[in-house]
Amino acid sequence: MSNTDVVAEVRAGTKRYPGVTALSDVDFTVRRGEVRALLGKNGAGKSTLIKVLSGAEHLDSGEAFVRGRPLAGLGTRDVAGLGVATVYQELSLVPDMTVAENLFLGAWPRSRGAIDLRRMRAEAREAMARIGVHLDVDSPVDSLGSAGQQLVEIARAVGQRPALLILDEPTSSLAAAEVRQVIDAVRHVAEQGVAVIYVSHRMDEIRQVADTATVVRDGRIVETLPVGTASTQEIVTMMLGTAPDALAPRARRPSAERPVLSARGLVSEKLHGLDLDVRPGEILGIAGVLGSGRTEALRALVGLDRPDAGEIRLRGEAVRPGAFAAMLRRGLGITPENRRRQGIVPLLGVDENIVISDLRRVSRSGVLDRRAVRRAAQTLIDRLAIKTARPGTPIGTLSGGNQQKAVLARWLHAGSDVLLLDEPTRGVDVEAKRQIYHQMRELADDGRAVVFVSSEVEELADICDRIVVLRGGRAVAELSGDEIELNRVLALAIAEE
Amino acid sequence: MSTTTPTGPPVASTPARAGGRLGRNTQRLNEIGLIGAIVVLFVVLAATAPGFLTVTNQLAILRDAATVGVVAWAMTLVIVAGEIDISIGPAVAFSSVLLAKASGEWQVPFALAVLLCLAVGLLLGAGAGFLRARWGIPSFVATLGLWSGLRGLAQYMTDGLPVPLEPNGFLDVLAGSIAGIPTPAIIMAVLFGVFLFVANRTAYGRSVFAVGGNAEAARLAGISVARIRVILFATTGLLAAVSGLLLAARLGSGNGGASVGLEFDVIAAVVIGGTSLAGGKGSLLGTLLGVAFITFIGNGLVLLGVNAFFQDVVRGVIIVGAVLINVLLSHRKGAP
Ligand SMILES: Nc1ncnc2c1ncn2[C@@H]1O[C@H](COP(=O)(O)OP(=O)(O)OP(=O)(O)O)[C@@H](O)[C@H]1O
Numbered sequence A: 001m002s003n004t005d006v007v008a009e010v011r012a013g014t015k016r017y018p019g020v021t022a023l024s025d026v027d028f029t030v031r032r033g034e035v036r037a038l039l040g041k042n043g044a045g046k047s048t049l050i051k052v053l054s055g056a057e058h059l060d061s062g063e064a065f066v067r068g069r070p071l072a073g074l075g076t077r078d079v080a081g082l083g084v085a086t087v088y089q090e091l092s093l094v095p096d097m098t099v100a101e102n103l104f105l106g107a108w109p110r111s112r113g114a115i116d117l118r119r120m121r122a123e124a125r126e127a128m129a130r131i132g133v134h135l136d137v138d139s140p141v142d143s144l145g146s147a148g149q150q151l152v153e154i155a156r157a158v159g160q161r162p163a164l165l166i167l168d169e170p171t172s173s174l175a176a177a178e179v180r181q182v183i184d185a186v187r188h189v190a191e192q193g194v195a196v197i198y199v200s201h202r203m204d205e206i207r208q209v210a211d212t213a214t215v216v217r218d219g220r221i222v223e224t225l226p227v228g229t230a231s232t233q234e235i236v237t238m239m240l241g242t243a244p245d246a247l248a249p250r251a252r253r254p255s256a257e258r259p260v261l262s263a264r265g266l267v268s269e270k271l272h273g274l275d276l277d278v279r280p281g282e283i284l285g286i287a288g289v290l291g292s293g294r295t296e297a298l299r300a301l302v303g304l305d306r307p308d309a310g311e312i313r314l315r316g317e318a319v320r321p322g323a324f325a326a327m328l329r330r331g332l333g334i335t336p337e338n339r340r341r342q343g344i345v346p347l348l349g350v351d352e353n354i355v356i357s358d359l360r361r362v363s364r365s366g367v368l369d370r371r372a373v374r375r376a377a378q379t380l381i382d383r384l385a386i387k388t389a390r391p392g393t394p395i396g397t398l399s400g401g402n403q404q405k406a407v408l409a410r411w412l413h414a415g416s417d418v419l420l421l422d423e424p425t426r427g428v429d430v431e432a433k434r435q436i437y438h439q440m441r442e443l444a445d446d447g448r449a450v451v452f453v454s455s456e457v458e459e460l461a462d463i464c465d466r467i468v469v470l471r472g473g474r475a476v477a478e479l480s481g482d483e484i485e486l487n488r489v490l491a492l493a494i495a496e497e
Numbered sequence B: 001m002s003t004t005t006p007t008g009p010p011v012a013s014t015p016a017r018a019g020g021r022l023g024r025n026t027q028r029l030n031e032i033g034l035i036g037a038i039v040v041l042f043v044v045l046a047a048t049a050p051g052f053l054t055v056t057n058q059l060a061i062l063r064d065a066a067t068v069g070v071v072a073w074a075m076t077l078v079i080v081a082g083e084i085d086i087s088i089g090p091a092v093a094f095s096s097v098l099l100a101k102a103s104g105e106w107q108v109p110f111a112l113a114v115l116l117c118l119a120v121g122l123l124l125g126a127g128a129g130f131l132r133a134r135w136g137i138p139s140f141v142a143t144l145g146l147w148s149g150l151r152g153l154a155q156y157m158t159d160g161l162p163v164p165l166e167p168n169g170f171l172d173v174l175a176g177s178i179a180g181i182p183t184p185a186i187i188m189a190v191l192f193g194v195f196l197f198v199a200n201r202t203a204y205g206r207s208v209f210a211v212g213g214n215a216e217a218a219r220l221a222g223i224s225v226a227r228i229r230v231i232l233f234a235t236t237g238l239l240a241a242v243s244g245l246l247l248a249a250r251l252g253s254g255n256g257g258a259s260v261g262l263e264f265d266v267i268a269a270v271v272i273g274g275t276s277l278a279g280g281k282g283s284l285l286g287t288l289l290g291v292a293f294i295t296f297i298g299n300g301l302v303l304l305g306v307n308a309f310f311q312d313v314v315r316g317v318i319i320v321g322a323v324l325i326n327v328l329l330s331h332r333k334g335a336p
């Protein structure tokens, strides 16, 4: 391959943040038509490398180039002008605008000074079709849910016909079917000579999409290798620096206790007669495709939304639907699927973001006890291995996976009995995932109820005691104990009708 | 540089400065810049404005500072929460009128009249907060209603004329000094301490920051966002009433036309102090400096004999300039 093939390059790049070196002496190249996976633990420096290449951050030392142009002093717009399109880890759409408007944000097709709505809609439909997605381009993106929004972002980036397409965990909120679409779209653009950088924590997906993989650890590049020849075990070992522990044997013990939380006949916009029982002492998995009502089910259960009909009982007593505050007081907790918009308070420290769920526990008559805050936060930071320079570091500066762990830590702090976790492992690395599974298992063993929503059927099959499959807002199948088998769950989850 | 290994011990060894809170760091920078600006302003005024350095004038400055400062502390929290209260000037004037009317014409015992003023201020503020919290009416609009309504009511009740107050010991103390320091300044200082504590050390104060930083996340974490919002506006209402008492004591009357534009001095002081109108970040120390800055300018312009109309022009330019510098500084050194 000749040097003219090189689309982007970093030479001896180093980037520091207060208290951490996010990139240290990194050399990195990617060529035309290549799909390069970036692998590494949470906080390894993947997103930082990407931000450097998209012009969102600048190196402290070393150089970065896109198509031969040094990036020093260029902003994101300039770099986009060089042909770099980026889908960042955190969604960046304008929620109240329609899909079409978002697709052309800032570059709306115009005729005679006004926005040409007809052309915009047509081109939007075309851009969505290019990645094989059919969404109503006139609906506000707010109404789409994370997965739909993610697809819009990808369509937007692909639609710019870039020379370098950067995707930072594009599939973390998608289920199998949509992941397939994204992979196909990426392969398609790569065949047309586009260089792609693809970050993901899912190994199986990396194998399908990428040619080569670069493993990053603690801000350094460990190795770049062809994906086809390396075993998953080898790659994971490179990421972690040590061989991974074997996954703890699963104790599949569906609970026989009376349900702590149950729903009967819930009806709302996306729910159509949902029945569900949540029992103490077990991990209940909820599977289903995009739009099957998983998030809506959790929101209704915890009282964030008020269903149009149906009944919810907590410890046998009927509860007033929509009484969120009361449900929290009575021991429920929920981690939302959209971490940045609903999960974190970016400017507050990790410590405060954790204890926020129960400030009473760390204060005396309204006055915070600093030592208690520190102690409570530190305990959970250690327990979940949250990588942060200090407990007081603003959570917005943590890597995505670490933010996710802090949001989960919040409900461990509150000591909730019933935990509703909406995609808690989204964007979390292999090791951290295990830590989270481990926490869930401990909670269940402790007699608490854990409800686990995930788009990754594999992990549901791995750790749940019972799995309920939702389709069209109803529970259509239930597997428990030894009936749980990956292929069965997969088949049920993606089956149409 | 060391990075934390996931299972390792807390990074107590990280140098405290290096790991500093990003928000706080830019805040610091702001404050240092402001202190610099205030020192320059002070030196320039001392050199050019006749009588600036006299004790009488310095005490007058303290008294003027209190007019803005007493409410500015509460306003800081309102703005940190991503809200705004523009009803201050009329609320202050209304409270002074209410005191004069109640203790005079309506023959309410004086102590009760004072309590009445405070209670009404608190309730009006809470009302605006409730409109915001319960019905989602933007706080600008809710307090705009108060701004218009209270000014009108105060003028209507008095036919636009000052209502004299029967002098008494309490009013004398409010208008006077304690140990040589003007009483309003003492009240301002005490309230500053209270708010500093509330903002940084109480569950309520931190919840305010959380609501301003991400209201949806705060709600999902179980913070009662609505309650916080009501309390915020009840607090500004209460402190505007306190300011009204101080005003009445100083003028010896209730005055429906007083304190015109005070809300903007208060907001300007808060914003100059580095509190973001977008919410989520801010500091009382910054507001303290903002209050000092605004008061020095006001005092200096008078001493320099600048035309009264033109004073407003100068003030406008300086305020925007100060905020611009703030913003530029925090962009340079700051956030991602
Ligand atoms: N703006 C920032 N300020 C301070 N520290 C930061 C900032 N952005 C990133 N960091 C730190 O740099 C390190 C690398 O972060 P980065 O986001 O690149 O990780 P990542 O590999 O993308 O992780 P993840 O898989 O969790 O997304 C982390 O320790 C993170 O806390």
Ligand SMILES: [Mg+2]
Pocket (backbone or CB within 6 Å): A046, A047, A048, A089, A168, A399, A400, A401
């Ligand atoms: Mg990342």
